[in-house]
Amino acid sequence: MPSIVANAGGTPSNSSPLAFPRSTVAALAPRSYLLAHLNPQDQTTPSIRPDGRTSTTFRPASCNASALSHCSGSAVVRVGNTAVVCGIQAEILLSSSIADPPRQPDSNIDILAQLNLLVPNVELATGCSPTHMPGGAPSAEAQTLTHRLYALLHSSHLVDVDDLRILYTPPKMQDDVQEITPETQTIAYWTLYISVHVLSLSGGSSLIDAAWAAMLAALRDVRLPHAIWNPDLMVVVCSDQVEQARKLKLSTTPVCCTWGIFVAKKTELSQAGVSAPQGCKELEDGRRAWILADPDAFEDPLCLETVTIIVDAAWGRSKLLKMEKSGGDVLSIKDIKGLMRGAEERWKVLNAILP
Numbered sequence: 001m002p003s004i005v006a007n008a009g010g011t012p013s014n015s016s017p018l019a020f021p022r023s024t025v026a027a028l029a030p031r032s033y034l035l036a037h038l039n040p041q042d043q044t045t046p047s048i049r050p051d052g053r054t055s056t057t058f059r060p061a062s063c064n065a066s067a068l069s070h071c072s073g074s075a076v077v078r079v080g081n082t083a084v085v086c087g088i089q090a091e092i093l094l095s096s097s098i099a100d101p102p103r104q105p106d107s108n109i110d111i112l113a114q115l116n117l118l119v120p121n122v123e124l125a126t127g128c129s130p131t132h133m134p135g136g137a138p139s140a141e142a143q144t145l146t147h148r149l150y151a152l153l154h155s156s157h158l159v160d161v162d163d164l165r166i167l168y169t170p171p172k173m174q175d176d177v178q179e180i181t182p183e184t185q186t187i188a189y190w191t192l193y194i195s196v197h198v199l200s201l202s203g204g205s206s207l208i209d210a211a212w213a214a215m216l217a218a219l220r221d222v223r224l225p226h227a228i229w230n231p232d233l234m235v236v237v238c239s240d241q242v243e244q245a246r247k248l249k250l251s252t253t254p255v256c257c258t259w260g261i262f263v264a265k266k267t268e269l270s271q272a273g274v275s276a277p278q279g280c281k282e283l284e285d286g287r288r289a290w291i292l293a294d295p296d297a298f299e300d301p302l303c304l305e306t307v308t309i310i311v312d313a314a315w316g317r318s319k320l321l322k323m324e325k326s327g328g329d330v331l332s333i334k335d336i337k338g339l340m341r342g343a344e345e346r347w348k349v350l351n352a353i354l355p
Helices: 022-028 030-038 140-155 207-221 333-353
Strands: 061-065 073-079 082-094 118-124 165-168 185-200 227-230 235-238 255-264 280-282 288-293 305-312 319-326
Touching: 022 030, 030 255, 061 207, 061 333, 073 207, 082 207, 118 140, 140 185, 140 207, 140 319, 165 227, 185 207, 185 227, 207 255, 207 305, 255 333, 288 333, 305 333
Parallel strands: 118 185
Antiparallel strands: 061 073, 073 082, 082 185, 165 185, 227 235, 255 288, 255 305, 280 288, 305 319
16 A cells, blocks of 8 residues: 655655555545555555455454353354344243234244244444444344344244243043043243344444354353243243253254445546456456455445345255345356355354354
């Protein structure tokens, strides 16, 4: 990145140079600063991002499970400078309290959504980024992320409703002819209240990656106590024996991966270099584009096109669960296939650190 030099009077000069620090240049001309890193004038200089990553490199991730002592399951996930804590509280919903209970449990009715047994909520903490100030209603960003996590929870079929049932089999009854064996009934359900708290935010478009990873880790950490129905007291009684608690049998292990696409105009490239560096995509109208994995807070507002891929590779083959794309016209089918391969590698990394 070339330095901006000026003398004390403001006129460019080779004598008495005053070089501005990189942080000042990045604040005054963010597009030029990023472009100078991705498309350097010196052909021998590698194309790297301001934080030292290549275009395909994700930020390092770490996970700490069972971080909260008063939750059924919890986890703290850190991706670069983004830190998210997720805590899950399990509460009992009696079937007698349901106004319109599902009458056919074996049908195709989505009981999880019908009874609202999975309730995520996202909170962007005050001070997590300069744009989030104290007071006021939940931000549009937090509400949007809550909706995305809720939709992904149900579309991925991550949690099985049978894990949330509390069953009760009445004692056998004797009539005048034979002994009657009553059917097992669902006396109650576990409702999981999933609280996602963003402690530090660096990169808004990639926040779903860290939030989903924290939620997945917390769900893997959930321990539901052994619960039985007491017909005399008409209540559900939970055992305090830790060894009797059971885990959720998560059916899938999906992972979210986000990319941002930075596009440089032809007029910007006239002073930025001649030949295209490695990792750059040449467009027909003379523009150049870089597909940046896991954009941070500096790169995110400069990327007008983003794509999020949710992939699951738990069974030896990759399965695309969902893809969300907004803005731009750069990505092609070939690019999407390349992002799928990148998502597979990211899946291996995240599943190695999740509990």
